[in-house]
Structures are given as structure tokens and as C-alpha cells.
Amino acid sequence: MSLHRVILRFGGGADAPAVTGEWADEATARTTFRQWTGLYGSGTATIGLEVEDGDGSTTVVDTWPVST
Numbered sequence: 001m002s003l004h005r006v007i008l009r010f011g012g013g014a015d016a017p018a019v020t021g022e023w024a025d026e027a028t029a030r031t032t033f034r035q036w037t038g039l040y041g042s043g044t045a046t047i048g049l050e051v052e053d054g055d056g057s058t059t060v061v062d063t064w065p066v067s068t
Contacts, residue, residue: 001024001054002024002026002051002052002053002054003022003023003024003051003052004022004023004024004025004026004028004029004030004049004050004051004052005020005021005022005023005029005049005050005051005052006020006021006022006029006032006033006036006047006048006049007019007020007047007048007050008020008036008040008045008046008047009045009046009047009048010040010043010044010045011044011045026051029049030049030062033047033049033062033064037064041064041065046063046064046065047063047064048060048062048063048064049061049062049063
């Protein structure tokens with residue numbers, strides 16, 4: 001089973017204050033990602049959506065601002 005995690009970091013750095021949400025349902029995580037992007041995306045915050053698989057590996061599937 002996969003765990004979908006959304007991480008909102010204020011200030012952008014790895015040590016910046018953060019809010020994290022975790023869901024088994026991908027649709028819930030994607031909805032939260034979009035909502036947080038709308039609420040906090042115009043400031044200095046960074047937002048990431050990642051999936052942790054049952055084997056412990058983690059894959060980043062979306063970020064804001066968009067990474068190139």
C-alpha cells in the first residue's frame with residue numbers, strides 16, 4: 001500500500017517550518033496539494049507531493065514552484 005504525503009515548507013529551506021499531511025488515498029492528497037498551492041503558492045513557501053511505497057522508497061510526483 002502506498003502513502004501519499006503533502007509537505008508545505010515556509011521559507012523553502014529543508015530546516016524551514018513545515019506542515020505535513022499523509023493519506024492512503026491519492027485523490028485526497030492531490031486535492032490538498034492543489035488547495036495548499038492556491039493558499040500559499042504566491043509566497044516563499046514550497047509544496048511537495050510524494051508517494052512512499054510499501055518498500056519504503058519515496059518518489060516526488062509534484063512540486064510547487066515547479067522544479068526544472
